[in-house]
Amino acid sequence: MSGSQVSGSQVSGSPHGSGDPGRAPVGRDEPGTGATSARSAPPAVEGAPGGRASSAPLLGGDTEPTLFELSRPGRRAWQLPTTGVPALAIEDLVPASYRRDAPPPLAEVSERDLVAHFTRLSHRQFSVDLGAYPLGSCTMKYNPKVCDAVAALPGLAAVHPAAPARLVQGWLALLVELEEALCAVTGMAAATLQPAAGAAGELTGLLMMRAWHQAQGRQRRTVVIPDSAHGTNPASVTLGGYDTVTVPTDPSGGVDLAALRRVLDEDVAGIMLTNPNTLGLFERDIEAVAGAVHDVGGLLYYDGANLNAIMGVVRPGDMGFDIVHLNLHKTFATPHGGGGPGAGPLAVTAALAPFLPGPRPVRTAGGPGDAPGGIRDPGSARYGWEQPERSIGRVHSWHGNALVLARALTYTLVHGADGLRQVAQLAVLNANWLRARLAGVFDVPFDRPCMHECVVSAAGLRREHGLRASDVAKALLDEGFHAPTVSFPLIVDDALMFEPTETESVQTLEALAQACERVVAEAATPGGPERIGNAPARTPVRRVDEARAARHLIPVADSVSGRPSPPTG
Template identity: 50%
Template sequence: MRQEKDKALIFELSVPGRVSYSLPELDVEEIPVDELIPAEYVRQTPANLPELAELDLVRHFTELSKRNHGVDDGFYPLGSCTMKYNPKRNEKMARIPGFASIHPLQPATSVQGALELMYKLQQELAEITGMDEVSLQPAAGAHGEWTGLMMIRAYHESRNEKRTTVIVPDTAHGTNPASATVAGYRTVTVKSNDKGGVDLDALRQVVNSDTAALMLTNPSTLGLFEDQIIEIAEIVHEAGGLLYYDGANANAILGYARPGDMGFDVVHLNLHKTFTTPHGGGGPGSGPVGVKADLIPFLPKPRVEYNEKTEEYVLNWNRPQSIGKVKGFWGNFGINVRAYSYIRTMGPDGLKRVTEDAVLNANYMMKRLSEHYDVAYNQICKHEFVLSGKRLKKEFGVKTLDVAKRLLDFGVHPPTIYFPLNVEEAIMIEPTETENKATLDSFCDTMIQIAKEAEENPDLVKNAPYSTKVNRLDETTAARSPILRYTFEG
């Protein structure tokens, strides 16, 4: 039994009269507030905010940090999330005052370096994906998906075509159908074939003159390269639809394949996956979108462009067919600085090597684990692979959830579980290229040990974890009777 007690909330540590902050004295003539603002606009009760001295506050947040697991703490093979190392030099670059402390609305002439960086990153992402132009405006992957679908919608409407459906495979990320809905489309799901790819016959049956686009992740969320991609592109294009590339798994293809060459018309990338920007505990990310020439007019505005005559970088707002703005200002610039730092650090050969090692690591682990867990699709994988825990469940009553919780006792963040939806008791493992062989072996050994434990002492696994600060949580009560904020006494 754990000795851990409840961790106090910052509000519970508050003592009236304590302060951390220091501000300068007012250096201009003070005018009574009621002469500046009508009394009915002035706040009557101050917000109930914490009162702590600085060290108490620092200790509180430091203690919270110790109750968290990041990539720097240990292996994080969370499938489809590409939890690779987040280089320290990227953090340093983003904090240079010339990047961190510039206002987005300053005259363009006073932020030429920032615009140049954005322009070059756009160009380089276009080269990496095989697209014609890129916008850095979307804030995250899902935001990029929606932006891409809005451009697809604008494209069809510009041709006076009213198309109403977006096709997604049954293995797709949940954001794909959700983004389609938000863009005003109805989702049609197409099932996978027995090799984990899109079933071409099923696809032919659902593709028609109503099809706006097919959204595809390649390699798929099963970690398998869609080897019929050229045929798929032909089927969709023949019906007048477009192909959307969900770049969540782009770590598998750098320098080996490009969405633009596979027939995709619109692409988003997750810079917080493939391009090493930190996940931050759930954000911020960055989800640039790239398009083929036909869709350039619809890109979000403004565009960062280079004016060869004046030799200046500019923000071009004169984009009459643009879908408009999708976010405040020009995107998550600070994240884009980090991604650019990474691309410049790796160079073209380095990026290709990233993909090679990511794929090698994944295949190696899949092979090692294949004797102890069912491999969902027994073929070469790309950067990730999916196991099924159905045998452990059927024979010993040990679920995939239990295996994941047991992994916590070994200082490892568990893989993605119960996704993709078409694999029973799914365990989706993505090692990334930044992990060494000893880490991969240690994880495989642990997984094998857990499989053994499940057989010999299933309760040991079912009651895990034992070493974490808290035990498994009562999630049902949390959802049924939500407590979403601290309530002050009295």
């Protein structure tokens, strides 16, 4: 296999070579040579760059008052329907001891002011719709508008979650269809759609791991996690009632297999891995890892944060994973909503299926047919709810973030088997192109081809100019791009993690690379480091004082005057 790999020397044969083909792989202990290697002309990419929020002035530069500052006594926006219900007085409805003495202290604004306020706030917000958002590990791809449209269908959006099953056959069919699709993508046997986010999926998976071990009549105490893992992994392990055992990363960026073997024993419940890992690298030894963990009776948990890299190419189930969560707000383009809602469905092997959260949507009669277009026809099937035999119980108030799930199914139908594979291929193509293009701009630790994201290091800028990765990130905001993820993974000094996703064009990637080059070049000019250290200058606010926010905590506004309330805590 290794003969066909894209090695550093092959990349350097490109028009934008990163230097000496014979140079050693760069690990975290050995600062890269990329930034200092000879620069050559970038590849010729013609056409207009897209994905840049060049309309910076549109991102309003004036401070927007709070809703409370806009408030004037007696103003209102609300209007309620006429019902004819007898208008009893509050005294006749609620016993005096329970009654509020005054209306709740909220803001009083007109509808017009309300619209202007939130519209102006929206102008102070970067988004995927506005420009490229190469935030590593977050898969900020374009969110198709058709998904917004289906999520607004009254037949989905106006359905009560407690309605009897015969009234919600469409929703049940949708959930079953999505479960089956996610099982196909992951190579798993059964799934739950209840977890509302990736971290909720993780905890659900760990509790299933626990229940499964208990069913085998054994108690295990630890879960193994690589040092490159997302922070939710160890936090979930703790909440799952386990202790975390950390294994280091080897010089090539994978799990240190020897170190792993040393920590594996009869106390290990399982291991949590992302593959590709948070360095954007595929764990080449995954079969050996799986074998070693299974040999001690442990289970393999797949953190699906990086699934976008491998859809249709390889399935977690085939790698030996037993439990897989997916982040539908990443891989399946249901938007992220400024921090949520997400959806973190969990798919498992047949052996673990009896432990899934319940109730589960199931097909109770009939089977799916195939419509002419190839989409499944729900016509003949009937659906209901079922509690798995040894279910760990509910993990959501209702059935999960249902409208997010409807968006994800729509995305899956549009792409199909072929399209999802193409998504992965182009996401990996974009990331590798950007990685190769940036190889002469920043240090590139772990010098091997990446998957859907690439991690570079700004440590050179720190050594030479005293700048940190976060400074580069802020300077990129001035260039009209959202910043990459900074200072993660923790094992790379001054990490910048770029995940361009498949929906950005090569012109956009080139523009992003040129922006990076301008920042690096600026750092070498007189006064440059200071300017970069003070960036951004073109954004709605300039650099925000995070330390002050924590030191003089102001978590709520004063409702009357708009003045901040006294510091609390």
